[in-house]
Amino acid sequence: MAASPLLELRGIDKSFGPVQVLHDVGLSVYPGEVTALVGDNGAGKSTLVKCVSGIYTIDAGTVTFDGKQVAIHTPRDASTLGIEVVYQDLALCDNLDIVQNMFLGREKVKGIVLDEPTMEQMAGDTLAGLSVRTVKSLRQLVASLSGGQRQTVAIAKAVLWNSRVVILDEPTAALGVAQTAQVLELVRRLADNGLGVVLISHNMNDVFAVSDRIAALYLGRMAAQVKTADVTHSQVVELITAGRSGNLGLPPETPNDFVDITPAGDER
Amino acid sequence: MSTTATTPSAGAVKVQKPTVASHVNDYWGRVRGGDLGALPAILGLVVLCLIFGAARQDTFLSTLNFANLFSQGAQVILIAMGLVFVLLLGEIDLSAGFASGVCGAVMAILLTNHGWDWYTAVPAALITGLVIGFVLGFLVAKVGIPSFVVTLAAFLAFQGILLVLLSGGINVSVRDPFVLKLANSNMSVLWSWVLAIGSVVAYAALQLNRIRSRAARGLTTDPVGIVALRIGGLALVLLVATALLTQERSINPVIISVKGVPIVVPIIAFFLVLWTFVLSRTTYGRHVYAVGGNAEAARRAGIPVDRIRISVFVIGSFMAAIGGILAVSRANSVDPNTGGSNVLLYAVGAAVIGGTSLFGGKGKVVNAVIGGAVVAVIDNGMVLMGYSSGVKYIFTGLILLIAASVDALSRRRAAATGT
Ligand SMILES: Nc1ncnc2c1ncn2[C@@H]1O[C@H](COP(=O)(O)OP(=O)(O)OP(=O)(O)O)[C@@H](O)[C@H]1O
Ligand SMILES: [Mg+2]
Numbered sequence: 149m150a151a152s153p154l155l156e157l158r159g160i161d162k163s164f165g166p167v168q169v170l171h172d173v174g175l176s177v178y179p180g181e182v183t184a185l186v187g188d189n190g191a192g193k194s195t196l197v198k199c200v201s202g203i204y205t206i207d208a209g210t211v212t213f214d215g216k217q218v219a220i221h222t223p224r225d226a227s228t229l230g231i232e233v234v235y236q237d238l239a240l241c242d243n244l245d246i247v248q249n250m251f252l253g254r255e256k257v258k259g260i261v262l263d264e265p266t267m268e269q270m271a272g273d274t275l276a277g278l279s280v281r282t283v284k285s286l287r288q289l290v291a292s293l294s295g296g297q298r299q300t301v302a303i304a305k306a307v308l309w310n311s312r313v314v315i316l317d318e319p320t321a322a323l324g325v326a327q328t329a330q331v332l333e334l335v336r337r338l339a340d341n342g343l344g345v346v347l348i349s350h351n352m353n354d355v356f357a358v359s360d361r362i363a364a365l366y367l368g369r370m371a372a373q374v375k376t377a378d379v380t381h382s383q384v385v386e387l388i389t390a391g392r393s394g395n396l397g398l399p400p401e402t403p404n405d406f407v408d409i410t411p412a413g414d415e416r
Numbered sequence: 417m418s419t420t421a422t423t424p425s426a427g428a429v430k431v432q433k434p435t436v437a438s439h440v441n442d443y444w445g446r447v448r449g450g451d452l453g454a455l456p457a458i459l460g461l462v463v464l465c466l467i468f469g470a471a472r473q474d475t476f477l478s479t480l481n482f483a484n485l486f487s488q489g490a491q492v493i494l495i496a497m498g499l500v501f502v503l504l505l506g507e508i509d510l511s512a513g514f515a516s517g518v519c520g521a522v523m524a525i526l527l528t529n530h531g532w533d534w535y536t537a538v539p540a541a542l543i544t545g546l547v548i549g550f551v552l553g554f555l556v557a558k559v560g561i562p563s564f565v566v567t568l569a570a571f572l573a574f575q576g577i578l579l580v581l582l583s584g585g586i587n588v589s590v591r592d593p594f595v596l597k598l599a600n601s602n603m604s605v606l607w608s609w610v611l612a613i614g615s616v617v618a619y620a621a622l623q624l625n626r627i628r629s630r631a632a633r634g635l636t637t638d639p640v641g642i643v644a645l646r647i648g649g650l651a652l653v654l655l656v657a658t659a660l661l662t663q664e665r666s667i668n669p670v671i672i673s674v675k676g677v678p679i680v681v682p683i684i685a686f687f688l689v690l691w692t693f694v695l696s697r698t699t700y701g702r703h704v705y706a707v708g709g710n711a712e713a714a715r716r717a718g719i720p721v722d723r724i725r726i727s728v729f730v731i732g733s734f735m736a737a738i739g740g741i742l743a744v745s746r747a748n749s750v751d752p753n754t755g756g757s758n759v760l761l762y763a764v765g766a767a768v769i770g771g772t773s774l775f776g777g778k779g780k781v782v783n784a785v786i787g788g789a790v791v792a793v794i795d796n797g798m799v800l801m802g803y804s805s806g807v808k809y810i811f812t813g814l815i816l817l818i819a820a821s822v823d824a825l826s827r828r829r830a831a832a833t834g835t
Contacts, residue, residue, distance in 0.1 A: 238713075239713040239716045241705070252717040253706075261697050262698060265629060269633060
């Protein structure tokens with residue numbers, strides 16, 4: 149069913165000084181689908197996302213967007229392509245209101261003056277398009293919002309720009325049950341609107357509830373990318389914890405896989 | 417105007433249509449949530465004026481003293497305006513006082529010793545301010561030294577530069593009529609009124625225009641009652657002040673007539689309007705708040721954080737230069753203590769007492785003016801009451817401490833009620 153991938157990563161390497169965090173990682177993101185990116189703490193999920201969004205530069209590998217190879221060096225490059233990220237540590241300014249946050253760094257201006265009415269209207273339309281009707285005022289400070297509302301603002305910020313790919317890094321990590329359900333519903337709706345969605349999550353229930361595909365990172369390597377319908381909970385858990393499960397995942401031997409990862413300082 | 421109707425607005429998101437009651441409620445909610453803004457400073461100002469006024473009716477309440485307050489407070493207020501930008505990023509500039517002294521000295525020396533004209537000497541002082549700010553900002557943003565250390569070092573160094581410029585401490589006097597007028601003369605009565613009425617009319621026009629354009633797009637607007645209150649309040653303050661300042665206040669009117677609004681008032685007003693516009697209506701201002709609120713979020717949004725950081729120090733030192741020029745004008749001269757002693761502490765105090773947060777991200781330029789007024793009134797009132805400088809400093813220190821506590825407590829309060 150799925151057409152060609154909208155965003156495709158191949159052979160991504162990334163090191164911080166002597167520590168190589170990503171090894172030859174590949175990932176395909178399809179339009180209209182939610183791809184869950186799973187992996188243990190420190191597997192490199194957030195790092196991979198930051199490489200795609202231009203916060204980190206990659207050491208090796210290619211990024212193909214919409215069939216064309218692209219170079220992403222800054223957050224601006226990513227947003228120009230239509231790639232938006234909702235970060236694990238919410239990138240919102242508490243001292244600004246909802247509209248100001250949604251347009252941060254990309255404010256609409258008339259001459260040199262901020263065009264507040266236009267921004268307010270666009271923000272309102274976007275929230276309405278996501279069926280969000282829970283905010284009291286668009287001019288409320290973000291500091292006064294609940295965790296779920298903040299997450300909603302962060303997601304709305306990401307889709308405001310006719311974005312094509314939205315990456316969410318643990319959007320439900322800090323939320324209660326009801327708010328988690330709301331946010332997941334929102335995530336699903338993004339994909340149903342035709343966006344390519346990447347969802348990072350530690351929660352298997354969430355992953356199986358909304359995702360179409362699952363990509364499992366294990367110690368900085370892509371263990372497997374599979375259709376959600378083809379695997380079970382326990383297989384995914386095995387992929388996360390051991391890097392393989394049955395005939396899925398990384399090849400069993402490769403002792404040198406692990407040499408790179410453990411404190412590699414004295415080798416170099 | 418008291419029913420809370422829900423109207424569709426801003427696209428299809430339902431938002432409450434604000435009424436006078438909901439406005440008051442929201443404001444009270446913010447105050448309870450710890451966002452006090454300038455409220456404590458305004459209340460403090462009123463209380464102080466009542467106390468000093470009751471105790472020294474004939475001196476503190478005289479129109480002569482009222483006019484004096486402006487020229488006494490001008491240097492501190494202008495420096496504090498620049499400090500608001502620095503504080504908005506959660507940084508500090510301890511060198512602003514002596515930076516203003518150095519800039520003032522540059523101007524005075526060029527005027528007096530080198531025979532420059534005011535229209536070259538004043539820009540030279542301003543450029544000195546810009547350069548100082550750029551160097552400070554560069555050291556903080558690019559080299560990564562904490563601003564506390566950079567500006568503490570600069571505080572000492574500028575004090576030295578001032579001594580060197582003044583060849584070890586001689587006093588350079590200024591006779592340029594333009595420069596002397598800045599802090600010592602008044603506008604004519606006619607111009608005083610033109611300025612006051614013009615300001616009220618312009619403010620009213622801006623407010624009404626804002627309502628009209630928002631209503632035209634179906635966005636919520638502030639209730640008429642609140643807007644009328646704002647315009648009426650400004651009109652009352654400006655017109656009463658102008659009426660007082662256009663009275664004859666010379667001690668001996670036969671010899672010399674003194675009346676009209678002091679020239680420092682439009683100077684302060686100009687920078688108040690300019691910087692308020694920059695902070696609240698331009699992309700740059702929005703980015704200053706963003707970097708102050710969450711620098712990492714700002715960086716991810718593509719905002720050039722380092723450049724913003726440098727720019728606030730540039731604005732800070734530029735305003736220090738303006739303050740220095742006015743200080744030299746008021747004293748008719750520059751000496752090694754111009755911009756020294758308590759000027760910097762008063763300026764930081766003014767910004768913080770007015771409601772600017774020391775933690776960054778919260779504050780307005782008008783805070784500097786209100787806080788500066790509090791500082792000027794304390795300074796002036798306590799002298800008139802016959803207290804020694806010692807008592808005055810202790811009292812000002814306590815007020816600053818109270819303001820900083822309010823800031824710190826409201827931050828904790830906001831953290832507690834925020835999420
Ligand atoms: N800026 C950095 N400098 C050095 N090492 C880093 C940096 N950022 C991440 N790392 C390391 O890279 C590894 C992967 O980190 P990353 O944050 O990508 O993991 P993650 O999969 O997102 O984990 P979590 O589930 O806990 O969010 C970790 O070992 C981490 O210590
Ligand atoms: Mg992570």
